[in-house]
Amino acid sequence: xxxxxxxxxxxxxxxxxxxxxxxxxxxxxxxxxxxxxxxxxxxxxxxxxxxxxxxxxxxxxxxxxxxxxxxxxxxxxxxxxxxxxxxxxxxxxxxxxxxxxxxxxxxxxxxxxxxxxxxxxxxxxxxxxxxxxxxxxxxxxxxxxxxxxxxxxxxxxxxxxxxxxxxxxxxxxxxxxxxxxxxxxxxxxxxxxxxxxxxxxxxxxxxxxxxxxxxxxxxxxxxxxxxxxxxxxxxxxxxxxxxxxxxxxxxxxxxxxxxxxxxxxxxxxxxxxxxxxxxxxxxxxxxxxxxxxxxxxxxxxxxxxxxxxxxxxxxxxxxxxxxxxxxxxxxxxxxxxxxxxxxxxxxxxxxxxxxxxxxxxxxxxxxxxxxxxxxxxxxxxxxxxxxxxxxxxxxxxxxxxxxxxxxxxxxxxxxxxxxxxxxxxxxxxxxxxxxxxxxxxx
Numbered sequence: 120x121x122x123x124x125x126x127x128x129x130x131x132x133x134x135x136x137x138x139x140x141x142x143x144x145x146x147x148x149x150x151x152x153x154x155x156x157x158x159x160x161x162x163x164x165x166x167x168x169x170x171x172x173x174x175x176x177x178x179x180x181x182x183x184x185x186x187x188x189x190x191x192x193x194x195x196x197x198x199x200x201x202x203x204x205x206x207x208x209x210x211x212x213x214x215x216x217x218x219x220x221x222x223x224x225x226x227x228x229x230x231x232x233x234x235x236x237x238x239x240x241x242x243x244x245x246x247x248x249x250x251x252x253x254x255x256x257x258x259x260x261x262x263x264x265x266x267x268x269x270x271x272x273x274x275x276x277x278x279x280x281x282x283x284x285x286x287x288x289x290x291x292x293x294x295x296x297x298x299x300x301x302x303x304x305x306x307x308x309x310x311x312x313x314x315x316x317x318x319x320x321x322x323x324x325x326x327x328x329x330x331x332x333x334x335x336x337x338x339x340x341x342x343x344x345x346x347x348x349x350x351x352x353x354x355x356x357x358x359x360x361x362x363x364x365x366x367x368x369x370x371x372x373x374x375x376x377x378x379x380x381x382x383x384x385x386x387x388x389x390x391x392x393x394x395x396x397x398x399x400x401x402x403x404x405x406x407x408x409x410x411x412x413x414x415x416x417x418x419x420x421x422x423x424x425x426x427x428x429x430x431x432x433x434x435x436x437x438x439x440x441x442x443x444x445x446x447x448x449x450x451x452x453x454x455x456x457x458x459x460x461x462x463x464x465x466x467x468x469x470x471x472x473x474x475x476x477x478x479x480x481x482x483x484x485x486x487x488x489x490x491x492x493x494x495x496x497x498x499x500x501x502x503x504x505x506x507x508x509x510x511x512x513x514x515x516x517x518x519x520x521x522x523x524x525x526x527x528x529x530x531x532x533x534x535x536x537x538x539x540x541x542x543x544x545x546x547x548x549x550x551x552x553x554x555x556x557x558x559x560x561x
Contacts, residue, residue, distance in 0.1 A: 128164060132430025135160040139421075139471075149467035150410070153417025157424040164427050173423055178416045185372060186292055191408040192375025193283040196382045197239030198400040200356070201248050203386035208349035209234040210252045215338035215346045222324030222331035224260060225270040228253040229316045232274035234350070236281035236309065237357045238382070241407075242465075242503055246275025246511045250518035263330035264523045266323070269531020272511045273316055273539075276500035279465065280309035282361070283375065286465060286499060289415060290492040293473055297489075298371040299364060300557035304493045307552045311545065312497070315538035323534060352385045365560070411466060418470035431478055445485045449547060452476065453498055460502015464510055469499055493553045494546050501539050504532045 126134070135156050142152040154174075162170035181187075200206050213227035213234075220226050232249050239245055250271045257267035279286050282302035291298035324331040338346070360378040363369050369377060386392035425431040459468040480486050503511045512528045546552055 128428045129430055129433045131160060131163055132425055132428025132433070135424060135428070136430065136475075143463065143467075143471075149463065149471065150413035150417045153414065153421050153471070157417065157420035160424040161420075161427060164424075173420070177419050177423065181416050181419050182412065184292065186288075186298065187412075189283075189288055189298070189372045189375035190285060190411060191404055192379045193239075193285065193288070194241070194407050195400060195404045196283075196356075196360075196375065196378040197241060197244055198403045199379065199382040199386060199396070200235075200238045200353070201244055202396045202399050203382070203389070203391040205352040205356070205382065205385060205389065205391070206231075206235045206238060206248060207252065208346065208351075209353060210249065210256075212343075212346035212350050214256065215343045218334040218337060220321060221328070222266070222320040223334055224253070224257045224262060225266060225320045225324070225331060226317050228257070228270050229274045229277075229313050229320070232271075232277050233281060233309065233313045234353055236278040237283075237361070238353055238378075239278055239283075241285060242275045242278040242500055242511060243514055245278030246272060246514045247518060249274055250515045254515070254519055258522070260334055261332050265527045265531035266320070266330050267531075268515050268519060268523050268528045269533075269535060270316070270320060272504050272509075272515045272528060273532055273535040274313075275511045275514070276503050277309050277312055279496055279500050279503075280305045280312060280493070282306065283378070284496060285411065286469060286496045287492060288371070289411070289466070290469065290473070290495065293418070293470070294477060294488050294492060296492060297560075300489050300560060301492050302371065303365065303556045303560065304489050304553045305496065307556060308493050308497055308542075308546060311552060312539070312542050315542045316535055319534045319538045352389060355385060356381050414466055414470050418474060421471075422474040425474055431475055445483060446547075448479075448483070449486075453543065453547075456495065456498035457501060457505070460499060461505050461507060463502070465496075465499035465502060468502065469495065487550065487554060489557050490546075490550045490553045494543070497539075497543060497546065501536070501543075504536065 139152055139156045142156065143149055158170050158174055161173055210227060210231035213230035214224060217223045217227040217230065228249055231253065232245055235245050235248055239248075250268075253271055254267050257270075258264065278284075282305055284302070284305055287301040287305055288298055290296075291301050320331070356378065359381045360374050363377060364371060364374040383392060383397075386396065422431075455472070456468060459472070463471070480488065480491055503509065506512075506529050509529065509532075512525065512532070515528055516523070516525050
């Protein structure tokens with residue numbers, strides 16, 4: 120039917136990639152674009168019957184993977200904690216302990232976000248939760264609006280590094296690497312990121328105290344201890360889920376179900392588990408899971424299309440023939456993701472590119488897939504705060520309303536972006552920051 124086009128199979132694959140990028144630039148939802156291009160591409164390469172057959176088989180084969188059940192379960196755990204208010208004590212405890220430091224409330228926000236990250240796999244959820252709690256508190260204490268909102272926007276990105284992380288789960292499934300090792304590898308990168316953000320806050324507050332006035336009201340020792348006691352829901356949940364996971368009691372897939380169950384039990388014990396809370400958590404879990412699965416199924420179809428056309432092999436060979444060493448390759452990948460992050464949300468950017476990149480990376484003995492999965496997540500999270508899209512920035516804008524402009528929030532993240540670049544450099548120069556803890560599981 121398409122013989123008159125006189126194109127090779129590789130040409131068709133490359134044209135398909137070009138059309139895909141064009142559709143994404145035209146703002147077509149990335150999941151639909153992936154499915155449409157892959158379906159038409161397979162039709163051109165084979166025939167309509169084969170295209171329908173693959174379109175029918177791939178969603179079923181992908182959705183039937185047992186490891187994928189952890190995605191909705193971890194999402195349910197996070198949404199339950201969020202709507203039931205199980206994490207509210209985190210910021211309060213951090214605030215009472217850190218208020219004496221330069222920029223103490225902003226520092227407390229980063230600590231609170233790191234704690235919240237342990238019960239949610241989403242940076243957007245983390246940013247939204249901390250934005251509602253921390254921004255009003257900082258504004259009441261006359262913090263500079265750019266520092267207050269910028270801190271919350273960047274602190275939210277820790278949510279995708281510290282486990283459980285939906286991005287790491289999906290990377291583990293696609294790259295066929297142990298999710299438990301990705302989880303524990305993300306801890307090192309997440310903590311280093313938090314340290315970088317805290318350093319930026321304290322240095323800026325020390326240089327210009329007006330942007331983060333000292334908090335005059337100091338908590339007593341008893342109040343500090345009581346505040347820590349109020350964090351028991353998160354502490355219990357983290358011990359229950361990750362203690363069992365890394366203790367070998369259950370698998371990462373089972374950990375999601377255990378976490379969701381514990382979240383509902385703890386919410387019930389606190390008296391915050393209402394019909395409205397449960398309904399909202401379930402609805403948001405279903406909506407988010409559906410969106411993730413559509414994109415993931417599209418990425419699976421794209422992998423099939425590129426393999427059939429030979430485009431993925433062609434691109435891999437082309438890069439190898441260029442003779443780029445590992446460092447040059449990684450710098451190129453970093454630039455690619457930083458650019459994509461300006462226009463695409465992280466999940467879409469990851470699933471759009473890994474069908475092309477995985478064959479190249481697997482053939483490179485110098486690159487650990489555990490390390491790459493974590494640093495890839497870090498690249499994607501930087502994209503969550505870079506203009507013009509900067510999803511976390513718009514989440515914070517939605518929380519604060521007209522009190523702060525979008526431009527002010529973007530201005531507030533500039534110094535944190537510099538810290539992120541330093542963190543990425545350290546992760547690339549010293550890969551053991553990521554790999555040391557996973558090596559202990561071997």
